[in-house]
Amino acid sequence: MNKVAIHHTEGSFSDCWVEFCKKNQIPFKLVDCYRSDIISQVRDCSIVMWHYHHADCKDVLFAKQLMLSLETAGKKVFPDFHTGWHFDDKVGQKYLLESVDAPLVSSYVFFEKDKALEWVKRTDFPKVFKLRRGAGASHVRLIKNRRSAKKLINQAFGKGFSQYDPGANLKDRLRKYKIGKNSLLDLLKGVARFGYTTDFDRVTGKERGYVYFQDFVPGNDYDIRIIVIGKRAFGIKRLVRSNDFRASGSGIIEYQKEHISEVTVGVAFEVAEKLKSQCLALDFIYSNGVPKIVEVSYGYTKGVYQNCPGYWDRELNWHEEPFNPEYWMVQGLLSDKGAEQEV
Ligand SMILES: Nc1ncnc2c1ncn2[C@@H]1O[C@H](COP(=O)(O)OP(=O)(O)O)[C@@H](O)[C@H]1O
Ligand SMILES: [Mg+2]
Known part of the structure; x- marks a missing residue:
């Protein structure tokens, strides 16, 4: 046993x-x-x-x-190898998703400053700048022009980027406080955080020596996150913050099935299978109606999904019933053929 x-x-x-x-x-x-x-x-x-x-x-x-x-x-x-290796590594995900021909938003990475600067001369703007690590849109920025891109490239190959930005952190805490998603204590913690950095920042050090951009896909006032575990999938729609293009971490979520297209769920299943993932969360935005992936992740905040009214099976049938996706993870391991088998 x-x-x-x-x-x-x-x-x-x-x-x-x-x-x-x-x-x-x-x-x-x-x-x-x-x-x-x-x-x-x-x-x-x-x-x-x-x-x-x-x-x-x-x-x-x-x-x-x-x-x-x-x-x-x-x-x-x-999580096993295929599920976990690319976790919190957007640079790794670029190679992985390109390798399997997944519909990743066009992404560019440079490990040499001169090559990055050369590219900036030729490319168009806006672009989206991201650090390889981070969640909740904490290290995702819109870069409107060549001058801003050059500045970031200089920083990437110079003093680097701290993993923790107390100003951005406080701004997000204030926004969440205003929409009733944070307590006053949470807000005050953000002020206190100006006095000291995070353990994460101290241990992992600065992000530097590479620079990562994506094409900016305009016109998205939400993103769709689909989570595939074995032969089942569920999802949410996350609205962007006001006057912002970023949805993840906004805390403004729609749960109804009608918000999510079957095409998106189908793509999510296909990509999760190609990546051999036991559990994969995929963040989608839309370019002329076509779903494009911005990032993937094995981990997610489980409490956020407890309001999902149902899930899709591999044939894209909808099952409107309570479910526990974390149970599926154990069931997948217990079944002989692993998560691939229906349990
Ligand atoms: N290339 C892009 N074009 C337009 N919007 C984007 C793009 N990439 C990310 N976004 C928006 O920014 C949010 C955060 O980006 P994401 O890559 O998912 O980073 P994080 O790991 O912080 O969630 C997404 O939820 C999406 O709304
Ligand atoms: Mg995301």
């Missing part, structure tokens, strides 16, 4: 993993991935699950390495 090792972090996927195992009498044990003896902790388990997080600097230091080591040793893991 498969025994499941779960690294538990409250508020993460693991809440549901533990609940699922308890409900279904599946043998499991809680383990601590941060302990040096983690490999011996999981010796008696054939499955290891850890919802590691892009913004936890401890996780960034070794989570992928640990999970890949266990996978090499023959254990089934979540």
